[in-house]
Amino acid sequence: MTMTKRWKTALSALAVSAGMAAGTAQAGEVKIWTLTFDNNSANIAWDKTIKEFEAANPGITVTREGRSVDEHKAALRVAAQSSQGPDIYFMWAGLGLGGEFVKAGLSKPLDAYYTQYDWDKRIVGTAGSFSKLYPGGRHGVPYTFHGEAIYYNKALFQKAGITELPKSYDELKAVAAKLKEAGITPMTFGGTVNWHLMRLMDVILEAKCGAEKHDQLMDMKLDWGTEACATASFEELADWSQNYILKPFMGIDNSQSFNLFLANRAAMMVEGDWLVGQLSDAKKIDNFDLFPVPTGTDRLYGFAEYLYVSSKSANPDDAAKFLDYLLSDKVQQENLGAFGSISVNSNVKYANISALDQKWLDIFGKYTKIYVNGDQAFPLDVTTEYWRVINEVASGNLKGAEAGKTLQTFISNRG
Amino acid sequence: MPQASQSARPERQGYVLLAPALIVYLLFAVYPMIDVIRMSFSSWNGLSPEARFVGLANYRAIVTQDPVFWGALRNTIWWTALAVILPNLISFGLALALNQNIPGKSSLRVVFYLPVIIASIAVATIWKWMYDPFFGLFNNLLMQMGLDGWILDWLGDRKVALWSVFVAHVWQSVGFSMVLFLAGLQGVSATLVEAARIDGAGRWGVFRYVTLPALKPTMMVVFVLSLINSLKAFDIVYGMTGGGPAQSTQMLAMWAYTQSMQLGVFGRGAAVSVVLLLITLVIVLPYIRWMFRREEMAR
Numbered sequence: 133m134t135m136t137k138r139w140k141t142a143l144s145a146l147a148v149s150a151g152m153a154a155g156t157a158q159a160g161e162v163k164i165w166t167l168t169f170d171n172n173s174a175n176i177a178w179d180k181t182i183k184e185f186e187a188a189n190p191g192i193t194v195t196r197e198g199r200s201v202d203e204h205k206a207a208l209r210v211a212a213q214s215s216q217g218p219d220i221y222f223m224w225a226g227l228g229l230g231g232e233f234v235k236a237g238l239s240k241p242l243d244a245y246y247t248q249y250d251w252d253k254r255i256v257g258t259a260g261s262f263s264k265l266y267p268g269g270r271h272g273v274p275y276t277f278h279g280e281a282i283y284y285n286k287a288l289f290q291k292a293g294i295t296e297l298p299k300s301y302d303e304l305k306a307v308a309a310k311l312k313e314a315g316i317t318p319m320t321f322g323g324t325v326n327w328h329l330m331r332l333m334d335v336i337l338e339a340k341c342g343a344e345k346h347d348q349l350m351d352m353k354l355d356w357g358t359e360a361c362a363t364a365s366f367e368e369l370a371d372w373s374q375n376y377i378l379k380p381f382m383g384i385d386n387s388q389s390f391n392l393f394l395a396n397r398a399a400m401m402v403e404g405d406w407l408v409g410q411l412s413d414a415k416k417i418d419n420f421d422l423f424p425v426p427t428g429t430d431r432l433y434g435f436a437e438y439l440y441v442s443s444k445s446a447n448p449d450d451a452a453k454f455l456d457y458l459l460s461d462k463v464q465q466e467n468l469g470a471f472g473s474i475s476v477n478s479n480v481k482y483a484n485i486s487a488l489d490q491k492w493l494d495i496f497g498k499y500t501k502i503y504v505n506g507d508q509a510f511p512l513d514v515t516t517e518y519w520r521v522i523n524e525v526a527s528g529n530l531k532g533a534e535a536g537k538t539l540q541t542f543i544s545n546r547g
Numbered sequence: 548m549p550q551a552s553q554s555a556r557p558e559r560q561g562y563v564l565l566a567p568a569l570i571v572y573l574l575f576a577v578y579p580m581i582d583v584i585r586m587s588f589s590s591w592n593g594l595s596p597e598a599r600f601v602g603l604a605n606y607r608a609i610v611t612q613d614p615v616f617w618g619a620l621r622n623t624i625w626w627t628a629l630a631v632i633l634p635n636l637i638s639f640g641l642a643l644a645l646n647q648n649i650p651g652k653s654s655l656r657v658v659f660y661l662p663v664i665i666a667s668i669a670v671a672t673i674w675k676w677m678y679d680p681f682f683g684l685f686n687n688l689l690m691q692m693g694l695d696g697w698i699l700d701w702l703g704d705r706k707v708a709l710w711s712v713f714v715a716h717v718w719q720s721v722g723f724s725m726v727l728f729l730a731g732l733q734g735v736s737a738t739l740v741e742a743a744r745i746d747g748a749g750r751w752g753v754f755r756y757v758t759l760p761a762l763k764p765t766m767m768v769v770f771v772l773s774l775i776n777s778l779k780a781f782d783i784v785y786g787m788t789g790g791g792p793a794q795s796t797q798m799l800a801m802w803a804y805t806q807s808m809q810l811g812v813f814g815r816g817a818a819v820s821v822v823l824l825l826i827t828l829v830i831v832l833p834y835i836r837w838m839f840r841r842e843e844m845a846r
Contacts, residue, residue: 135700191836205809211595212593212594213596232592232594233594236592236594236595238594246831251695278816303562307810323703323791323792324702324789324791324792326791332657380680380700380703380704381703382700382703382792383678383679383680383701383703383704383792384680384681384703384704388681397681422563512809512810512811513810516805516810519793520615520794521793522794523792523793524792526706527710527793529652529705529793538614541614542614545608
């Protein structure tokens with residue numbers, strides 16, 4: 133063989149093997165991209181579920197790649213330009229984060245699979261409702277569903293003489309005032325992670341604007357600069373920050389805030405259902421209780437995490453088959469607590485659960501409508517500005533009336 | 548073999564040896580740089596298949612509509628101005644001290660150099676804990692000394708947050724310049740120092756008329772390196788404040804990253820990067836010219 137021939141042969145072999153390695157997903161192969169879950173039991177549950185699915189479905193291979201949040205988002209953007217992306221990907225529900233990918237045409241509508249597998253019969257209604265938010269069909273299936281409420285320190289409430297839980301926003305403010313009078317800091321937040329303090333603004337908006345106006349503001353259909361309830365909400369936020377939040381809070385994060393809450397330094401905290409596990413781990417679950425944020429709108433504050441089928445998937449049928457297995461009564465029952473404290477499957481039975489978990493189940497059973505976190509509702513750039521404005525108001529650098537105008541200017545400039 | 552081809556061979560070999568490095572440089576430095584400039588004239592969210600040409604719209608937007616850009620530019624200039632002065636003055640003082648025959652000078656050199664080898668993100672974590680308003684070292688020390696009024700939200704108060712991060716940067720960076728100054732001091736001619744002393748120069752005279760002039764090239768190198776590193780300031784700020792509170796510690800490099808990689812507004816992120824590149828070039832080009840001139844003079 134001459135030198136040139138040898139080169140040609142070697143290059144051809146290299147090209148063939150590279151093509152095989154980089155080619156699109158093979159028949160029967162389902163690639164899943166998720167986060168690397170902090171909760172290791174979720175990672176274990178995923179591995180176990182995949183193994184069982186593969187055993188029950190010979191010919192289908194499932195692989196899962198986990199990444200940190202920012203890496204995951206970046207990887208999905210890169211994959212959007214190639215055929216090397218996943219068949220199924222994790223993303224939050226709502227018009228913000230999840231909606232961006234749906235809008236870009238990277239999610240496959242799943243209407244046919246919803247009918248084929250009758251998913252609506254077993255998916256918790258509120259969790260599944262996010263799939264209907266998008267134009268052009270239903271997108272994604274719920275992976276987890278979370279509610280957020282006010283956790284409170286029972287002993288501190290008792291010390292302040294609070295015997296009844298607040299049923300309206302005004303009563304909540306009265307409770308905060310009573311706690312302050314008793315020398316107890318009413319609420320704790322961590323300001324470095326912008327989304328933590330944002331929760332307070334979200335619930336104030338729900339209380340001050342009502343469901344319809346709140347949604348319109350988040351959809352950017354109402355003017356933040358002229359809408360009176362938006363200004364009032366920012367003023368309320370300033371009032372909470374100046375009078376009722378444990379200071380200093382702008383330099384601490386959510387976990388430091390939680391530690392202060394555990395150490396009885398503040399009486400209340402707006403947190404999700406996942407906090408039950410953390411309180412249990414800290415062996416202080418009996419010291420705390422919770423109640424939904426009394427906004428007067430009969431909507432629960434919460435969000436969902438979804439699994440979407442990529443529009444570029446070569447094997448959408450296999451991907452849907454896997455999702456069907458993941459959502460099945462068996463898998464959800466066996467892995468209860470691993471994916472989330474509350475299952476997205478309505479047939480799952482709960483036994484021997486803590487009082488707080490039971491309370492969450494009751495709350496999920498009671499509410500049929502939800503409003504989502506600001507960062508799930510807004511597009512990413514608006515979220516960043518929303519956070520900046522909230523932080524400025526909370527730090528006392530921006531007045532309520534100016535805050536709405538500042539946010540609206542940013543929204544208007546987007547065109 | 549003809550003599551001409553014999554003399555040409557080493558040159559050709561030089562190019563062959565240079566080629567891999569040149570290819571890597573062109574591919575991973577020059578091409579991305581050109582691509583960022585191209586991107587700065589486009590609108591792209593990282594998801595749609597193609598970027599749309601928008602002319603100067605991104606530049607107009609960052610200058611007239613971006614509520615963070617000017618603050619980030621101000622912070623970058625502030626940071627750079629201080630970073631080329633304060634840490635280097637401290638480094639110079641340390642180098643002068645550790646160039647004397649004092650006991651334990653080798654260990655002290657290691658101690659002062661140690662922060663340089665710690666990853667910036669680890670430095671950020673260490674200082675973040677020391678600045679913790681409730682459990683951190685500084686506030687607890689102040690409390691124990693009865694200085695409760697001095698207690699601050701070091702990273703949460705916009706009036707002090709950037710200063711707090713800067714102190715951590717100083718702690719991390721003085722060792723590097725100190726080593727450069729020490730190397731420069733070792734190069735000061737002992738004969739000249741001796742001659743100056745024989746001529747009656749005192750300590751200050753030797754320092755002013757012998758040591759300082761001899762350190763001029765080192766000072767230039769330290770100045771330019773500090774300048775370039777300061778303009779690129781990212782990791783320590785990202786690790787300590789993430790640009791907060793309310794974007795008040797945001798820097799141009801980090802804002803470019805945030806726009807592109809976190810918000811998916813690649814065109815605007817690229818425009819911010821190009822502004823930073825231009826600022827860097829304006830400062831660095833005179834340095835490169837000076838370097839070339841020096842080399843020519845040395846020949």
